[in-house]
Amino acid sequence: xxxxxxxxxxxxxxxxxxxxxxxxxxxxxxxxxxxxxxxxxxxxxxxxxxxxxxxxxxxxxxxxxxxxxxxxxxxxxxxxxxxxxxxxxxxxxxxxxxxxxxxxxxxxxxxxxxxxxxxxxxxxxxxxxxxxxxxxxxxxxxxxxxxxxxxxxxxxxxxxxxxxxxxxxxxxxxxxxxxxxxxxxxxxxxxxxxxxxxxxxxxxxxxxxxxxxxxxxxxxxxxxxxxxxxxxxxxxxxxxxxxxxxxxxxxxxxxxxxxxxxxxxxxxxxxxxxxxxxxxxxxxxxxxxxxxxxxxxx
Amino acid sequence: xxxxxxxxxxxxxxxxxxxxxxxxxxxxxxxxxxxxxxxxxxxxxxxxxxxxxxxxxxxxxxxxxxxxxxxxxxxxxxxxxxxxxxxxxxxxxxxxxxxxxxxxxxxxxxxxxxxxxxxxxxxxxxxxxxxxxxxxxxxxxxxxxxxxxxxxxxxxxxxxxxxxxxxxxxxxxxxxxxxxxxxxxxxxxxxxxxxxxxxxxxxxxxxxxxxxxxxxxxxxxxxxxxxxxxxxxxxxxxxxxxxxxxxxxxxxxxxxxxxxxxxxxxxxxxxxxxxxxxxxxxxxxxxxxxxxxxxxxxxxxxxxxxxxxxxxxxxx
Numbered sequence: 001x002x003x004x005x006x007x008x009x010x011x012x013x014x015x016x017x018x019x020x021x022x023x024x025x026x027x028x029x030x031x032x033x034x035x036x037x038x039x040x041x042x043x044x045x046x047x048x049x050x051x052x053x054x055x056x057x058x059x060x061x062x063x064x065x066x067x068x069x070x071x072x073x074x075x076x077x078x079x080x081x082x083x084x085x086x087x088x089x090x091x092x093x094x095x096x097x098x099x100x101x102x103x104x105x106x107x108x109x110x111x112x113x114x115x116x117x118x119x120x121x122x123x124x125x126x127x128x129x130x131x132x133x134x135x136x137x138x139x140x141x142x143x144x145x146x147x148x149x150x151x152x153x154x155x156x157x158x159x160x161x162x163x164x165x166x167x168x169x170x171x172x173x174x175x176x177x178x179x180x181x182x183x184x185x186x187x188x189x190x191x192x193x194x195x196x197x198x199x200x201x202x203x204x205x206x207x208x209x210x211x212x213x214x215x216x217x218x219x220x221x222x223x224x225x226x227x228x229x230x231x232x233x234x235x236x237x238x239x240x241x242x243x244x245x246x247x248x249x250x251x252x253x254x255x256x257x258x259x260x261x262x263x264x265x266x267x268x269x270x271x272x273x274x275x276x277x278x279x280x281x282x283x284x285x286x287x288x289x290x291x292x293x294x295x296x297x298x
Numbered sequence: 299x300x301x302x303x304x305x306x307x308x309x310x311x312x313x314x315x316x317x318x319x320x321x322x323x324x325x326x327x328x329x330x331x332x333x334x335x336x337x338x339x340x341x342x343x344x345x346x347x348x349x350x351x352x353x354x355x356x357x358x359x360x361x362x363x364x365x366x367x368x369x370x371x372x373x374x375x376x377x378x379x380x381x382x383x384x385x386x387x388x389x390x391x392x393x394x395x396x397x398x399x400x401x402x403x404x405x406x407x408x409x410x411x412x413x414x415x416x417x418x419x420x421x422x423x424x425x426x427x428x429x430x431x432x433x434x435x436x437x438x439x440x441x442x443x444x445x446x447x448x449x450x451x452x453x454x455x456x457x458x459x460x461x462x463x464x465x466x467x468x469x470x471x472x473x474x475x476x477x478x479x480x481x482x483x484x485x486x487x488x489x490x491x492x493x494x495x496x497x498x499x500x501x502x503x504x505x506x507x508x509x510x511x512x513x514x515x516x517x518x519x520x521x522x523x524x525x526x527x528x529x530x531x532x533x534x535x536x537x538x539x540x541x542x543x544x545x546x547x548x549x550x551x552x553x554x555x556x557x558x559x560x561x562x563x564x565x566x567x568x569x570x571x572x573x574x575x576x577x578x579x580x581x582x583x584x585x586x587x588x589x590x591x592x593x594x595x596x597x598x599x600x601x602x603x604x605x606x607x608x609x610x611x612x613x614x
Contacts, residue, residue: 181338183565237553247479250482253481253512256536259486
């Protein structure tokens with residue numbers, strides 16, 4: 001469905017844009033219907049940039065992104081609008097996704113005037129109820145409320161419902177869990193799991209390995225814009241081969257197992273440019289790892 | 299040794315008092331790292347901050363705080379100056395932005411120390427030693443905060459806040475803005491500070507229980523302005539007594555648990571408003587074990603040796 005092919009994103013930095021910063025380097029992957037792909041990386045790894053390029057919020061510098069075989073960079077006008085009927089994004093901070101002056105369900109009425117202007121009131125209401133039901137929200141509890149009257153979890157689910165109204169096929173979920181409280185975040189995560197079983201493809205962008213492991217079929221580990229490891233989630237977590245993946249896994253705080261219990265030492269990363277390895281090499285079925293120089297960097 | 303007894307701190311708002319900390323009673327022994335956990339808005343940061351400095355909206359309502367046998371005058375901003383930084387110190391929640399961007403680190407340290415009548419030269423060897431311990435070279439003193447990475451800034455703030463060997467150090471969400479690998483390194487340093495005796499005891503405030511399990515000796519769980527449970531971190535994780543702690547733990551995704559195999563569940567509902575909290579147990583409305591007696595407030599009482607919980611069912 002979605003194919004990202006050797007994508008690069010270069011930002012111009014410095015006072016006159018005189019220096020180039022490669023935020024994303026030669027990233028390739030695909031998302032199929034009913035598949036959850038998680039992009040896991042630390043800050044500055046380029047994970048959000050990839051999501052923004054797919055949503056056409058950032059231009060691709062080199063490489064192509066295709067959806068159903070069509071290069072999305074070429075889309076304009078009616079066809080671009082059609083693309084947004086298939087692909088939508090939900091972002092980290094639910095509070096800043098709403099205009100606090102208006103009621104929260106304005107996101108639905110705006111969508112209606114753009115995409116469903118021909119639809120009758122009763123049909124629209126039924127459709128809306130359906131979408132709210134899919135995200136387990138009670139219409140009476142959320143419609144007609146202002147954003148500040150709703151919890152972060154409710155707001156986030158409203159945004160997912162908005163995306164579902166369009167019968168989208170791909171959802172880009174950028175850190176949608178991290179602002180939510182522990183007792184409610186699992187519900188939003190389970191919601192993604194339910195949507196996946198209805199055939200939705202999801203690109204799940206996160207810094208949290210345990211969330212990625214819980215929900216995704218395929219995992220990609222990013223470091224400084226480069227994919228260092230990619231494969232089926234259980235294989236990547238069960239048999240991590242890149243030293244960076246291993247350090248990450250060893251640093252995740254777990255319940256029932258302490259850091260000291262024989263899983264390596266801590267790494268102090270002060271941003272020194274260690275070797276991340278070269279192009280991806282397939283080491284076992286579907287498991288790709290960046291080939292390492294003779295002496296592993298970290 | 300810290301002894302907090304019946305501490306209540308409210309926020310003033312136009313619509314009335316927000317009862318953010320409503321009767322907290324607990325102790326921290328020398329050498330103890332206590333984790334203070336809970337969801338946003340449960341009062342954990344308010345509790346931590348009130349021990350150091352009340353901001354303008356916070357109001358001391360009652361209770362006492364005793365540090366090493368001396369009463370802390372937390373209601374008196376001026377009198378607390380004698381204790382701040384020397385006896386009790388805090389690494390604030392936004393430590394990454396706590397550094398003055400217009401001052402070099404060394405200059406800032408000098409100003410900070412002179413506000414406590416300590417000359418930089420007197421502590422400079424110790425400062426150097428500690429910077430070295432956290433993996434920073436002395437040259438950071440000549441640098442501006444903008445030149446340092448997040449993890450480096452966090453370590454600078456840690457070294458500065460604990461430089462005068464306070465008895466109690468409060469670390470408020472110190473690692474939540476850091477990447478996982480840096481988070482581990484920084485938190486292991488917190489433990490090392492305690493082990494080397496730079497600080498006697500520590501309160502580590504965070505929403506992340508699995509992180510506390512790594513470094514804390516004991517964990518105190520708060521819910522809606524009240525203490526819910528305190529015990530050794532192993533006990534909290536392996537044998538929690540309060541239903542809230544249990545449900546919170548079972549909602550945490552861990553590496554090893556997958557949606558397709560085991561679906562975790564959250565806690566239905568949301569915490570009550572602290573403007574006008576309901577009487578009785580505040581977790582009652584979301585608790586599957588709630589019964590008639592929960593209309594009466596359960597005391598925060600010992601359910602086993604060094605294990606306290608505020609729940610009628612936990613005592614049984």
